[in-house]
Amino acid sequence: MTFFFQTIPVGITKKPTVSTAGPMITKLIITKALNNKGLSSPASVAPVVTGRVVTQSTPVTPPRTITIGETSTVPQNTSGNSKVAISPLKSPSKPVQTVGGVGTSQFKTIIPLGTPPNVQQIQVPGSRFHYVRLVTATTGSTTAQSGGSTNTNPSIQQAKPVMMNAAVRMSVPIVPAQSIKQVVPKPFTSAAQVVTTSQTPQRLIMPATHLPQIQPNLTSLPPGTVLAPAHGSGNMGYAVLPAPYVTQIPQPAFVTLTSSSTFSTATPIQTQARLSLNGLSTSEATSRPRKPCNCTRSQCLKLYCDCFANGEFCNNCNCVNCFNNLDHESERLKAIKACLDRNPVAFKPKIGKGKQGESDRRHSKGCNCKKSGCLKNYCECYEAKIMCSSICKCMGCKNFEESPERKTLMHLADAAEVRVQQQTAAKTKLSSQISDLLTRTTPAVTSGGGKLPYTFVTKEVAEATCDCLLEQAEQAELTTQPQAVAERLILEEFGRCLRRIISFAGKAKTDCPINC
């Protein structure tokens, strides 16, 4: 199994030497039982790039750094101390890794590792994606191996599980290219600094090197694309994480991997990344950052499907007969190819940077709305919270800077947002006050006989309740409700407050079964 991770510092960094307008993307490829099926076409060995490997004692503690140099040593067994080393990139003993379907020198092996987990960087000139490959433990269930692989890379094929055991997790921090460059550039010497901890979790910070050339086929490669899988290679393809998700990852963020294909993550974004990695969620309870799709007829293999269009595998969706998963890899590949045939930039983000003098963000194609006035979410511009631009072909557009309708909508949206925040704050405050009383007034409660709820109506609770009522009154005023309606809303809110107080009082009674 090969996984790609990527980091995309969209909007964070501009690289003047990059010929493509897109941001730098770093991807991590994790490969089980590496063979050459996915890497069949010729390519050149890339020049050495520096890297950094980080270990950590827990997934959430700040990373400790291992500096990888060209002559780093590679411990054969890291299970005890979690040492990680990356072998010299120019190592003559390392065979060239290539990627099928791409021309010579389009993919370059940067960091072939002699011992597991093999970590390799693959540069895709011109691509915004920056690939790093991790070769995980060979398993007996790997179809590529059992099927008599034609692997010509014995040194990598011999990879043994070291980090990817059940107790070991490897987290890959996803860091903006620029951030990495700030850390990495110092010259790496032969004295690779290896920092170990008593625990095994390890993290890799992948160097994000500049990709100066353009390779059109790969720049249009959709996130989630499986790169050049060989026939019958089973799960040996490359799953590429969708860029949009990684861009949302707060820094630093980590994608945690385990050999058992169970992934523990710390953020919803990471959850999505994890799901995209193997398509096999082990935690249904985890939240997903994107709405689940509801496709019924497209098999989630057309751009109608948001998941597919965003380069993601469907997971926890409500779709019917979904083919957008690793179980239907070949169909998915065909669908991706079909989409790219129709539109080579079909998987590129629709919202990009506009021309000079225009808004920073604009729809790459422009919308084509006719009836919505571009003020409903039907409109892709409006949905993206950007104004329509000169390339839009919409009719009756009201989604422009000076549009009064747009201003009204925005004002209402802002007001609604403020109201929600205020209400939330008021309710939180009320709950907090009541909860506080639960602990402070227990003796009084226990001695108060049947007057329990009244014990809770302290000055603080009364003030919090008034806050709620005032908020309700303001809301009614903002929405220009008639007085009768406003009164009713306020009374209803008062009722809700009372119920909460009584509820907490009842809870206190329950929690205090001896005297209450």
Added chain:
DNA sequence: GAGTTTGAAACT
């Protein structure tokens, strides 16, 4: 929740 509207994607 069912039905309608909408506009992008797909198709011809």
Added chain:
DNA sequence: CAGTTTCAAACTC
């Protein structure tokens, strides 16, 4: 490339 159909999300009731 334009017109039509399909599709799924947004929206309304």
